[in-house]
Amino acid sequence: MERSHFFLCRRAIVGKVFCYQESGVSTLNTQPGNPELVARFPEIHPPFDNVAAVTEANRCLYCFDAPCTAACPTHIDVPRFIKRIAQSNLRGSALTILDANILGASCSRVCPVDVLCEGACVYHRYNKQPIEIGRLQRHAMDAFFQNGAALVQRAHEQRSGRVACIGAGPASLAFAAEMRQRGFAVTIFERKPLPGGLNTYGVAEYKLRSSDSLREIELIRSLGVEFRFGSEIGGEAAFAQLEKDYDFIFLGIGLGAMRSLQIPGEHLPGVIDALKFIEGYKTGGKLEVGRHAVVVGAGNTAIDAARAALRLGAEDVQILYRRDEPSMSAFLFEYEQAKEEGVKFHWWSQPVAILPSQGHEGIEAIECVRVRSGANGSLEKVHASGFRISCDMVIPAIGQSPLLEFLEACRGVRTDNGRIQVDRATGQTSHPKYFAGGDCVNGGREVVDAVADGKRTALTVAKMLEKAHA
Amino acid sequence: MPDRIVTPDISVNFAGISSPNPFWLASAPPTNCGEQVMRAFDAGWGGAVWKTIGDPITNVSSRYSSLDWNGQRMMGLNNIELISDRPLEVNLREIAEVKKRYPRHAVIASLMVESNREAWHQIVQQSEDAGADGLELNFGCPHGMSERGMGSAVGQVPDYAEMITSWVKEKARTPVLVKLTPNITDIRAVARAAKRGGADGLSAINTINSITGIDLDTFIPRPNVDGKSSHGGYCGPAVKPIALNMVQQVQSDQESRLPLSGIGGISDWRDAVEFILLGCGTVQVCTAVMHYGYRIVEDMADGLANWMSEKGFAKISDFQSLSLARVQDWKHLNLNYKIVARIHEEKCIGCELCYTACWDGAHQCIHLDRLGANNHHHATPAMREALSKQAIAMTPIPKLDHASSNSSKEPYPTPLARIPRVDEAECVGCNLCSLVCPVDGCITMEQVETHLASQSWEQRTGNSANPARKCD
Numbered sequence: 001m002e003r004s005h006f007f008l009c010r011r012a013i014v015g016k017v018f019c020y021q022e023s024g025v026s027t028l029n030t031q032p033g034n035p036e037l038v039a040r041f042p043e044i045h046p047p048f049d050n051v052a053a054v055t056e057a058n059r060c061l062y063c064f065d066a067p068c069t070a071a072c073p074t075h076i077d078v079p080r081f082i083k084r085i086a087q088s089n090l091r092g093s094a095l096t097i098l099d100a101n102i103l104g105a106s107c108s109r110v111c112p113v114d115v116l117c118e119g120a121c122v123y124h125r126y127n128k129q130p131i132e133i134g135r136l137q138r139h140a141m142d143a144f145f146q147n148g149a150a151l152v153q154r155a156h157e158q159r160s161g162r163v164a165c166i167g168a169g170p171a172s173l174a175f176a177a178e179m180r181q182r183g184f185a186v187t188i189f190e191r192k193p194l195p196g197g198l199n200t201y202g203v204a205e206y207k208l209r210s211s212d213s214l215r216e217i218e219l220i221r222s223l224g225v226e227f228r229f230g231s232e233i234g235g236e237a238a239f240a241q242l243e244k245d246y247d248f249i250f251l252g253i254g255l256g257a258m259r260s261l262q263i264p265g266e267h268l269p270g271v272i273d274a275l276k277f278i279e280g281y282k283t284g285g286k287l288e289v290g291r292h293a294v295v296v297g298a299g300n301t302a303i304d305a306a307r308a309a310l311r312l313g314a315e316d317v318q319i320l321y322r323r324d325e326p327s328m329s330a331f332l333f334e335y336e337q338a339k340e341e342g343v344k345f346h347w348w349s350q351p352v353a354i355l356p357s358q359g360h361e362g363i364e365a366i367e368c369v370r371v372r373s374g375a376n377g378s379l380e381k382v383h384a385s386g387f388r389i390s391c392d393m394v395i396p397a398i399g400q401s402p403l404l405e406f407l408e409a410c411r412g413v414r415t416d417n418g419r420i421q422v423d424r425a426t427g428q429t430s431h432p433k434y435f436a437g438g439d440c441v442n443g444g445r446e447v448v449d450a451v452a453d454g455k456r457t458a459l460t461v462a463k464m465l466e467k468a469h470a
Numbered sequence: 471m472p473d474r475i476v477t478p479d480i481s482v483n484f485a486g487i488s489s490p491n492p493f494w495l496a497s498a499p500p501t502n503c504g505e506q507v508m509r510a511f512d513a514g515w516g517g518a519v520w521k522t523i524g525d526p527i528t529n530v531s532s533r534y535s536s537l538d539w540n541g542q543r544m545m546g547l548n549n550i551e552l553i554s555d556r557p558l559e560v561n562l563r564e565i566a567e568v569k570k571r572y573p574r575h576a577v578i579a580s581l582m583v584e585s586n587r588e589a590w591h592q593i594v595q596q597s598e599d600a601g602a603d604g605l606e607l608n609f610g611c612p613h614g615m616s617e618r619g620m621g622s623a624v625g626q627v628p629d630y631a632e633m634i635t636s637w638v639k640e641k642a643r644t645p646v647l648v649k650l651t652p653n654i655t656d657i658r659a660v661a662r663a664a665k666r667g668g669a670d671g672l673s674a675i676n677t678i679n680s681i682t683g684i685d686l687d688t689f690i691p692r693p694n695v696d697g698k699s700s701h702g703g704y705c706g707p708a709v710k711p712i713a714l715n716m717v718q719q720v721q722s723d724q725e726s727r728l729p730l731s732g733i734g735g736i737s738d739w740r741d742a743v744e745f746i747l748l749g750c751g752t753v754q755v756c757t758a759v760m761h762y763g764y765r766i767v768e769d770m771a772d773g774l775a776n777w778m779s780e781k782g783f784a785k786i787s788d789f790q791s792l793s794l795a796r797v798q799d800w801k802h803l804n805l806n807y808k809i810v811a812r813i814h815e816e817k818c819i820g821c822e823l824c825y826t827a828c829w830d831g832a833h834q835c836i837h838l839d840r841l842g843a844n845n846h847h848h849a850t851p852a853m854r855e856a857l858s859k860q861a862i863a864m865t866p867i868p869k870l871d872h873a874s875s876n877s878s879k880e881p882y883p884t885p886l887a888r889i890p891r892v893d894e895a896e897c898v899g900c901n902l903c904s905l906v907c908p909v910d911g912c913i914t915m916e917q918v919e920t921h922l923a924s925q926s927w928e929q930r931t932g933n934s935a936n937p938a939r940k941c942d
Contacts, residue, residue, distance in 0.1 A: 058541030061908050064822035065854050067888070073863045086541070115866050125819040125883045126909060329869040424862055446865040456862075 036287060040311045041205035044337075045109070045135055053139040057086035060131050063122055068133055071120035073452035074101035078117055082136055094144030095152065097137055101455075102177040103170055105145065105216045106199050107448045108137035109208045112331045116448070149219055155183035161465035164189060164246040166233055169197020170447045171438025172252030173220050174454030175461075180223040182462045187246070189231040194283065197254055199447060201279040204304035206311070210282050234406065243433055247468070248461050251413070251420060251429070251436035252454065255400030255444050261296060265354030266396070270363040274305035274397035281308060290393025293317045294366050296351055298328035302397035303335065306343045309395065317343050318389060322350040322371050322379060348372060350379070352386075354394055365390045400444060419443050427457025435461060478778035479785045480771065482516075484751040485645040485671035485729040487604045489576040491516035491774075492742065492786055493767050496733055496754035497580035497606060497649075500764070502554065504564030508571060513764035514771055517576030518568075519673075519754060522553035522608045523561045524582040524593065524620075535682045535692035537708060546708035547757045548682040550693060550700050552614045553582055558593075562600040569601035577601070578647070582608040582620050585630065587637045594641040604644045607635065607669075609660070610651035610676025612703045622676070625651035628663035635667025645670040647731060650720070653679050657716045661726035671729035673754065674720060675713045677703025706757035710735030714748060718797050721749035738766070739773030746786060747793035805930060806922035809899035809915045811836075811892045815881075817912035820888035824903035824913060826851050835896035836903060840886045894918070 048056065060082040068078040076097055084093035097104035113119070113134040121130030161184045165172035168190035176186040194200050199213040221227065233242065242249055258273040260266060270290065272280070274297070280286035289312035295302050298321035306317045319338075321328055324347045328335065339345070350371045357364035370385035402418035414421045414430040420441050422428060427435045437453025439445065480491045494517035495501045495510055502521045510518055529551055537546035554561055569577050579597035583589040597605060609631050611621030624630045631648065638646050648664035650657055652675040661672055679701050684691045691699035713734020720726045732745030737758040745753050758766055783789045813824070828836035829851050837848055849857075880886060892903075904913040 055541045061821045061823065063820075064826040064851065065858050067820065070858050070861065071863055073865065075859055075863070112865060122819040122821045122884075329867065442864065443870050445867055445870065449865050452863075 034285070037205060037281070038209075040287070040313075041209075041308075043109075044206045045138070047142055048132075048135050048139045053085055053136060054088070056132055057082045057136055060086070061122065067120035067122060068117035068131075071116050072100075073116075073446075073448045074107075074455065075452075076100040076104065076117075076137070078133055081140060082131065082133070085136055085140055090140055090143040091147065093140035097140060098144075098151065101448065101451050102174055102220060103199070103216060103447060103451050104137060105141035106170075106203075106208050106213055107451065108134050108141055109212070110199075110203050110446070111448050112333070112446060114333050115331065116446075145215055149215075149222075151219055151223065153223065154181045157183055158185070159183035159465070160469035161185070162187070162246045163248045163250060163461060163465075164242055165250040165252055166242075167197060167252040167254055167438075168192075168195035168217075168227060168229075169252050169254050169438060169450065170199055171436075171440075171450035171454040172197075172250060173217060173225075174451040175250045175252065175435075175437065175458045176225045176454075177220045177223055178455050178458035179462060180220075180225050182458070184462065184465060185226075186224075187226045187228060189228050189233055191230065191232040193229050195227055195229070197252075198275075201283055202275050202301070203447075204278065204308055205282050206307070207304075236411075239411070247433075247465060249434050250427075250454070250457060250461070251434060251440060252438045252450070253403055253406060253436075254439045256403040256406075257401060258301075258396060259398050259401045261351060261354075261396045261398065263351055263353050265356060265363065266394075268354055268356055268363050269361050270357075270392055271354060271394045271396070274301050274395050275400070277305055277395050278308060281312060287312055289314050290391065291315045292389075292391040293393040293395060294351075294389055294391045295319045295395045295397055297321065297397035297399065298323075298330055298335075298345070299397060299399060300330050300334055302395075303330045303338045303343075305395045305397050307338055307341055309393070310341055310343065314393070318391075319343055319345045320349045320351055320366075320368060320389075321345065321347055323373075324348060346389075348382075349387075350381070351394075355388075357392070362392055363394065364392065366394055400439070402440060417443075425456070426460040427453060428460065476779070476784065478775050478783060480774055480778070482752055482786050484576075484731065485604070485647065487517070487576050487578070487645055488574075489516040489752065490574060491771055492746065492750075492752040493517075493770055494519060494576065494578070494731065494752050494754045495759065496756040497522050497578075497608065498756040498760075499551065500756060500759045503556070503561075504568045507564075507568050507577070510759075510764045510767075511568075511572045511575045514767040515575075515764065517578065517603075517752065519578040519580050519606050520554075520561065520565060520602075522580040522582045522611070523558055523597070524553050525584075526555050526557055527552045527614075529555050530695045532693040532695060535702070536706070537682050539708075544706055544757065544761050546680075546682065546704055547706040547760065548680050548693070548702040548704050549677070550613050550695075550702040553608070553611070558596070562596055565597070565600040565602055569603075576603050578604045578606050580606045580608050580649070581638075582611065582615060585619060585624065585634060590634060590637045591641045594638055598642065598644055602644060604647060604670075605638065605642055606647040606649050606673055607638060608649050608676075609634070609664075610649045612651060612653050612677055612679050613701060622651040622653055625649075625660055625676070626654050628659045631660050632663035632667040635664050635669050639668035647671040647673050649673040649676055649733075650716075651676045652712060652716055652734075656719075658719055658723045658726045661720045661723070661728075665726060665728055669728060671731065671751075672720060672726075673731040673733055675709070675716050675734045677705045678709055678712065680704030705735065706761075707735045707737055710741060714744060717745060717748045717750060718794065721791070721794055722797065739770045739777065742770060742774060743777060743789070744793075746790050748797070749791040749794050751786075751790065801928040802926045804924040804926060806920050806925050808918045808920050810894045810897040810918055811899070811901075811903050812914050812916050813890060813892055813903075814912050814914065815889050816883070817909050818882065818884050818889045819909055819912075820884035821908060822888060822890060823906045823908065825890045827902050827906045832900050832902045833896060833898050835893040835898075836890045837893060838887065838890055840889055840891055 062079045066079045081093045081096040117133045118130040123130045163186050165188040168188045172188055179186045195217045196213040200210050289309050293309040293314045295306045309317045348371050349368050351366050351368050353367040354363050355365045365388045367388050370382040371379040374380035412431045413434050420436040422436050422441050427437050429436050435457045437457050438450035482489050482492045495515050497519040501518045507518045533551040535548045536544040539545040579602035581593050583593050609625030615621035616623040646669050648669045681691050717732050729751045731752045732750030733754040736753050736755050742753045825836045907913040
């Protein structure tokens with residue numbers, strides 16, 4: 001791949017907001033200040049005010065070897081950053097967070113804290129509410145960004161050794177930040193026009209605004225990480241070139257597109273997969289939605305899409321899931337919140353066809369059947385159980401399919417069940433030049449898991465480079 | 471049939487002054503004027519020591535600053551307000567009016583005038599003519615007035631205190647209380663002087679010299695008076711332990727001992743009971759009222775009466791001074807008494823504060839080794855943290871975590887690995903772990919039979935000189 005094909009990012013400051021632009025092409029529909037978007041997606045966890053934050057911080061027991069820290073994949077020193085909030089040392093608090101997790105701001109908004117830090121809080125065993133760690137973390141990070149976001153650069157001299165990241169999602173960003181902090185040159189290749197991966201394109205706007213994601217990535221860029229947008233890497237030649245140009249390559253490629261339903265009618269206008277739908281309203285300025293929406297699947301992304309459809313003005317939103325409540329992969333709190341907001345759930349229901357509307361473009365209904373759990377756990381259709389739901393929009397959200405072709409191109413990078421196989425402690429793949437982390441390794445977990453993978457891998461790679469260039 | 475509950479009698483007679491209960495307002499802003507004192511009596515206060523009267527002064531603005539702690543407001547309060555800034559005759563007229571309307575309540579006039587006999591005679595006469603039930607001589611105010619030779623400037627010199635007390639006694643027909651300053655090496659020196667001068671009772675303690683803090687942006691200490699500050703008088707919950715110690719010192723000293731009105735950080739009925747257990751006959755409250763208003767007295771009276779019923783005390787004097795003999799010189803404590811910490815596993819929430827406190831602040835005898843001794847049988851805190859940092863954690867996602875099963879059943883709500891264990895052989899019984907433990911009753915200190923007769927330092931060494939005491 002020719003260097004000239006890579007686009008360098010240029011930062012334009014529009015008001016208070018950073019926009020990334022490809023040279024010559026103004027594709028950025030990121031309108032972080034879009035008042036309609038902001039109005040329709042009020043934040044689900046409003047920030048603390050200062051006194052409330054200090055009061056909450058003072059509740060923290062300051063556990064030793066704290067369970068919240070252990071539960072955090074990035075091992076943020078939670079009691080320490082909370083104590084610093086209590087002591088009005090917000091900068092110290094933010095740097096404690098960033099030292100462990102460079103995406104501490106987005107994690108504070110999107111982490112499923114109920115099953116991570118807050119779930120581990122010892123107060124659960126004392127009949128008390130756990131400390132609101134996520135909101136406190138956000139408090140410190142918001143203050144950090146409001147006060148100029150001055151990060152401390154750990155290494156000042158440039159070390160020998162160059163690494164490339166493929167994909168500009170959380171895993172690559174964390175890997176890149178840690179490598180830069182240790183003085184190594186890092187280039188990130190991203191096929192989209194904006195960095196951040198799902199943080200920028202795929203997380204529900206009421207949890208994390210694209211503008212906040214970009215603000216955070218600006219911090220990583222300021223460490224000296226080079227971004228090349230619009231760089232789709234594929235084919236033998238491109239990889240051969242990368243291997244020649246860089247000492248090591250980090251794969252942070254995520255999971256790729258959503259799986260298709262594989263039923264008649266899924267290509268009709270009015271059918272849009274959940275990630276495209278979310279990306280469309282977050283960064284594409286597409287705020288229109290059907291009046292009656294059906295979401296297929298019951299994972300966290302399905303819930304995000306359903307709740308977004310409501311906010312965008314859908315009159316009703318129904319979720320179809322082919323198994324029962326306990327089997328769904330959405331977190332319990334996500335499910336509860338969706339129910340409260342009026343999302344309806346159909347269990348043991350599977351779509352079989354999407355029906356085009358008569359007379360005009362679009363769809364008019366989704367045809368479904370009931371299913372049940374058959375022998376050895378597989379699903380079987382219930383005889384004569386067909387039913388139809390009128391709708392003008394269908395949003396498939398049945399999981400992301402890994403970028404298998406891509407992985408094949410990586411020659412010798414072993415995969416298993418659609419995931420890149422790595423050594424957990426080091427992030428190393430079966431190919432000595434390739435490392436990997438994030439969703440493409442763990443099958444699709446959280447931002448914080450991707451950050452942990454990226455950072456852990458960087459520690460290994462940095463050590464190897466230090467040895468190689470000693 | 472349950473025992474009939476007898477409502478205890480909480481009225482007191484203090485040095486000849488009767489009061490419906492032992493709760494008095496201290497001489498301070500809450501007793502600045504008659505209107506306030508009458509509302510306080512309506513709320514339930516038994517007595518009020520009027521804001522100190524004398525020649526009116528001019529106050530500054532601002533006047534108060536506080537010490538907040540761990541998110542709680544006003545753990546300690548500091549003031550640089552002087553005595554009453556209202557004309558003497560107004561105060562006297564209002565005292566007379568209050569006494570007329572509230573004959574059963576105690577109204578004490580707090581006095582401070584320049585150090586001459588006539589001035590004291592005159593104000594004593596005026597106060598008693600107004601109907602005050604008693605007089606409190608303010609020898610304690612530590613700021614401002616002391617620069618003019620009054621307040622603590624008197625209270626810090628036993629001879630002056632004795633002299634002025636005797637002048638007052640020449641004239642007074644009502645009981646005379648002397649209010650003691652804590653800003654002195656040994657509070658008993660002035661207590662003895664007051665007693666020699668003929669005082670009928672004492673009040674202790676007045677506020678403690680203090681600077682509560684400095685504004686880190688302007689570098690001006692608080693309270694800020696046009697860019698400058700001055701040391702003030704410290705009070706509130708923070709000073710209670712200091713006050714209790716001084717109360718005990720005075721009450722344990724035969725040459726000092728007089729009816730004592732306890733003052734210093736009293737915020738609720740339990741604080742009041744503690745002062746009475748060390749010999750006080752009434753208690754005086756200020757900061758808690760400045761924080762929450764007069765209404766708190768209702769809870770104080772209610773709590774006191776309930777506690778007395780529960781303990782079977784019919785009147786205040788039934789428990790007055792009960793704890794006094796329990797405070798002794800260190801040399802009389804039993805060296806053969808041994809207690810050790812016991813952790814109640816079922817209550818432990820796994821915060822490990824006891825572990826780190828014992829390692830860093832005590833005697834390294836609490837360990838995290840319940841899962842068996844590994845390489846780090848006595849792992850230091852640093853080793854523990856290093857191990858945790860290496861562990862790989864992931865967001866639990868059931869669909870992806872097929873293999874995980876909640877296999878081993880834990881005996882307690884907290885994982886065994888996080889429940890500390892006390893090495894009783896090494897435990898010195900210092901109490902620290904039980905003090906830092908956030909869970910009530912999780913760590914108890916339990917006596918261990920030593921099979922040794924009680925023996926004090928004095929008995930062991932055969933002399934009564936002070937041993938080399940703990941100095942930190």
